Structures are given as C-alpha cells and as structure tokens.
Amino acid sequence: MRIAQLAPLSESVPPTGYGGSELVVSLLTEELVRLGHEVTLFASADSVTEARLVQIAPTGLRLLQEPRHRWAAYDLKALIKLKEMSREFDLIHNHMGYQALPMLEALQKPVVSTNHNPVKDYCAPVYFAYGSMNYVAISEAYKRLNYPERLNYCATVYNGIDVEKYRSTLERTREYLLFIGRIGADKGAREALDFAGKVGLPIKMAGKVDANDREYFERFVLPRIKEGSVDYLGEVTEAEKIVLYAGAVAVIYPINFDEPFGLVMVEAMASGTPVIALDRGSVKELVLDGETGLVDSSIDNLAKRVNSGALDKIKGSACVERVKGHFSKESMSSNYEALYKRVLSAEPVLASV
Numbered sequence: 001m002r003i004a005q006l007a008p009l010s011e012s013v014p015p016t017g018y019g020g021s022e023l024v025v026s027l028l029t030e031e032l033v034r035l036g037h038e039v040t041l042f043a044s045a046d047s048v049t050e051a052r053l054v055q056i057a058p059t060g061l062r063l064l065q066e067p068r069h070r071w072a073a074y075d076l077k078a079l080i081k082l083k084e085m086s087r088e089f090d091l092i093h094n095h096m097g098y099q100a101l102p103m104l105e106a107l108q109k110p111v112v113s114t115n116h117n118p119v120k121d122y123c124a125p126v127y128f129a130y131g132s133m134n135y136v137a138i139s140e141a142y143k144r145l146n147y148p149e150r151l152n153y154c155a156t157v158y159n160g161i162d163v164e165k166y167r168s169t170l171e172r173t174r175e176y177l178l179f180i181g182r183i184g185a186d187k188g189a190r191e192a193l194d195f196a197g198k199v200g201l202p203i204k205m206a207g208k209v210d211a212n213d214r215e216y217f218e219r220f221v222l223p224r225i226k227e228g229s230v231d232y233l234g235e236v237t238e239a240e241k242i243v244l245y246a247g248a249v250a251v252i253y254p255i256n257f258d259e260p261f262g263l264v265m266v267e268a269m270a271s272g273t274p275v276i277a278l279d280r281g282s283v284k285e286l287v288l289d290g291e292t293g294l295v296d297s298s299i300d301n302l303a304k305r306v307n308s309g310a311l312d313k314i315k316g317s318a319c320v321e322r323v324k325g326h327f328s329k330e331s332m333s334s335n336y337e338a339l340y341k342r343v344l345s346a347e348p349v350l351a352s353v
Contacts, residue, residue, distance in 0.1 A: 001340055002038045004089040005029050005051070006082060006096050008116075009074050011060040013047040016237060020263045021116040022060075024159045024332075025095050031333035040089065042078045054081055072099070079103040091340050098123045101130040110343050112136060112154070112336075118260055119146045127151060134343060136336075139282035142260040155339050159261050160332030163324055166242055166270035174273070176231075177203040178248035180241065181264050183221060184213035188254035188278070190220040191299050193230055195252055195276070198303035203252070206244060208235040245271035250311060253277035254299055262286060269293070270323040272316025276302055286327070292319045 007013045007025045014026035025041075026049070032039045033050045041047065045055035046063075056078045057064060061071050079100055082092070086107050094100045094113040104111045114136040119127050124147070134154040137143035143153050177199075179192040189205065196203035209217045224230045236244065245251070251268035258281035265275045265286045275293035277283045287293040294310055296302045305311070325331075 001344070002088060002090045003032060003040070003340065004082060004085075004092045005032075005039060005041045005043075006078065006092060006094045006100060007041060007043040007047075008096050009044055009057055009060065009071070009078065010062050011044075012063075013041060013043040013049065014238070015060065020159075020261075021095055023161075023263065024116070027160060027162060027329040028093075028333055028336060031329050032337070035333065035337065037337075040085070042082060054078075054085070056081070075099045083107060091344060093336070093340075098126040101126060101133065105130055105133065110134075112339060112343060114138065114157070115142065115146065115151075116260070118142075118258070119151075136339070138261040139285050141258065141282040141285060145258050145260075145281065154343070155335070157332060157335045157339065158327055159263060159266070160327055160329040161263065161266055161270060161323070163270050163320070163328050166245065166267060166323075167272075167320055174247055174249045175202070176248055177201045177276075178244055178251050178268075178273075179203060179205045179207070179253075180236075180244065180251065181207045182213065183207045183209045183217050185216050186255065186257040188256050189216075191254035191256070191278075192252045193221070193224050195254060195299050195303055197229070198299070199306045201249060202231070203229075204231045204233060204244060204248075206233040206236045206241065241267070242271070245273050248273050250274045250276050250293070250306075253283070254302075255280050255283070257281070259283060265293075266323055266327045269319035270327075272319050274311060274314045274316075274319060276306065276311070278302075288318075288322060290314070292322045 008021055011022040013022045015022045029039055029041050029049055029051050039051035041049050041051045042054045044057045044060045046059045057074045086109055091110045112134045128150050131151050135151050137153050137156045138159055140156055177196050181187050183189045225232045245268055251273055253275055255278055261282050268275050269292050275287045277295050279295050279297055283295055287295055289295040294302055294305050
C-alpha cells in the first residue's frame with residue numbers, strides 16, 4: 001500500500017524529549033516500512049525515518065520557538081503539500097487532528113484519523129461536521145468519553161511501543177518512585193509528591209513545564225524542590241527515560257483527567273515497573289489492578305495498599321508480558337494494516353480491530 005502519515009508538528013518524529021503521539025507515529029511508520037509498504041511521512045525536517053520524509057517545518061514547532069498563533073500556518077502548509085501529492089497515495093492516515101478534516105474530506109481519498117487527544121468543546125463542532133469519516137479510538141475509554149454517537153469510530157487500536165528497548169534494563173536496582181510526564185495539574189504532579197510522603201519513598205520527577213503550567217509548578221512543585229523532598233530532573237531524553245523506569249520501585253500516575261491512553265503506563269510496565277494510578281479514563285484497560293500495578297479511587301487508598309505490602313506482590317515479568325501481548329509496536333501496526341485493507345476494500349468498518 002502507498003500510505004501517507006500526516007503527523008502533528010509540535011515535535012519531531014520521533015520526539016527528542018516529551019511527545020506521545022509523535023512517538024506512536026514514528027513506531028507505526030517504521031513498522032509499516034518494515035512490512036513492505038510505501039510510506040510517506042509529513043513531519044518536521046528534523047524527523048528521522050526510513051520512510052520518504054516530506055519536510056514541513058525546520059524543527060518541531062515547540063523547538064522553533066515561534067508564537068503559537070503562527071503554528072496553524074505550518075499545519076496548512078502540510079495540508080497543501082498533501083493535496084499536491086494526493087494522487088501518490090492509496091490511503092491517508094491523519095494524526096494531526098481536527099485541523100486536517102476539511103481538506104481530507106475534499107480530497108475524496110480513503111482516510112483514517114486517529115484521535116490522540118480528547119474532543120474538547122472548542123473543536124467538537126468541527127469533528128461533528130465530519131462525523132462520518134473514519135476515526136480510530138486509542139482505547140475503549142476514549143471512545144466512550146468522546147461522542148461515540150456523533151463520530152464514526154471504525155476501530156479501537158491501542159498505541160504500541162518498542163518493548164525490547166525497555167526490557168533490556170530489568171536487572172537494575174529499584175530505589176525510588178518515579179513521576180514522568182508534563183508537570184501540570186491534570187497529570188497530578190502535586191498528588192504524586194503527596195503520595196511519596198505518605199509511603200515514605202524518595203521520588204524523582206521528570207518532565208517539561210509548559211508556559212500555562214508555570215504558575216502551578218512554582219506554587220506546588222518548586223517549593224518541594226527547594227526543600228529537597230523531590231529530585232526534579234527536567235525534561236529527559238528517551239534514553240534517560242528508559243534508565244529512570246528501570247530504577248523505579250513504581251511509577252506514580254495520579255491523573256486528574258480521563259486519560260485517553262497514557263504511554264507512560266505502558267513504558268513503565270515494559271520495564272517491569274508496576275504502575276500506581278488513579279482510576280480515570282483508560283487506566284484499567286492498561287493496568288491490571290493487583291497484577292501489573294495498583295489502581296484505586298484516591299491517593300489515600302493507594303498509599304494504604306502500598307503500606308500494607310500490596311506492591312510487593314506484583315511481579316515485573318507479569319508487567320512485561322502484559323505489554324508484549326497488547327501494547328507492542330508490532331501489534332499496533334498489524335491492527336492498523338488490517339484496518340487500512342478494510343477501508344480500501346470498501347468493507348464496513350464499524351467493528352473494533
């Protein structure tokens with residue numbers, strides 16, 4: 001198949017630091033190339049791929065440091081280029097989001113759009129206007145929480161990771177709790193620090209601080225850094241992240257929103273590291289309570305369970321097997337490949353992959 005992958009442009013593909021959907025796009029693209037497909041990736045010029053790369057911005061837009069109001073121009077540039085080249089593709093896979101929908105419908109080509117982010121009120125009317133297009137949910141929770149009656153979810157395909165990359169570090173000594181991800185209220189950074197205090201474990205925190213999270217960071221996290229109760233590492237590379245997972249007793253994931261997927265949970269389990277998480281969104285689809293982590297309704301409940309020894313019963317091997325069976329890059333790519341074939345054959349695509 002001749003497949004166009006339309007990536008988001010805020011980060012390179014793969015990202016050099018924080019970036020969830022860009023990493024998924026990268027792994028999918030490279031697997032599709034390995035499977036023998038002719039793949040074209042629309043992404044920033046600093047992206048690294050075995051596919052044909054169509055360069056849109058010189059770097060990921062966050063590194064380009066242009067005002068956010070100019071970012072839309074790069075999205076339009078990608079869509080214009082896609083239109084110019086559209087005859088070269090059998091199918092277009094959209095990861096960019098709602099911005100691409102009007103152009104994609106006008107092209108009258110087979111299209112699949114993976115929704116990586118929740119459908120918010122400000123963009124919901126755009127999705128509704130193109131509700132009959134083929135959408136992919138990244139979890140059953142995502143589909144349930146994002147207008148299943150208005151959008152044509154043709155499949156649920158879990159995100160995948162390179163499992164072998166994380167499994168190679170399983171023998172390291174585990175000494176601390178780890179919080180990894182964007183440092184903000186919705187990710188539960190403050191709750192993670194509170195939890196560490198309740199269970200008496202040191203905590204490392206790694207992740208970027210966006211401009212709109214700066215006030216939160218300075219109020220709730222920075223004082224803890226100054227007093228020495230948290231080891232804040234800033235934004236880390238993928239290689240640094242893998243080492244951090246391998247040294248953690250557990251990853252604490254106290255989210256304050258309905259998580260659509262959560263690559264951090266899968267990456268942690270692939271390292272043999274249990275996940276301690278609040279029961280929101282897709283968490284229980286990914287983490288098996290009592291088998292690959294602890295999932296509960298409050299920080300207090302989670303702390304009580306850890307203090308009673310529940311975490312000690314979880315085996316790293318069970319965590320790894322969970323990821324191998326459901327969240328590998330091979331599984332993800334195989335499911336997308338099957339979906340592409342169904343879309344191209346004009347068969348009904350209303351059942352989950």
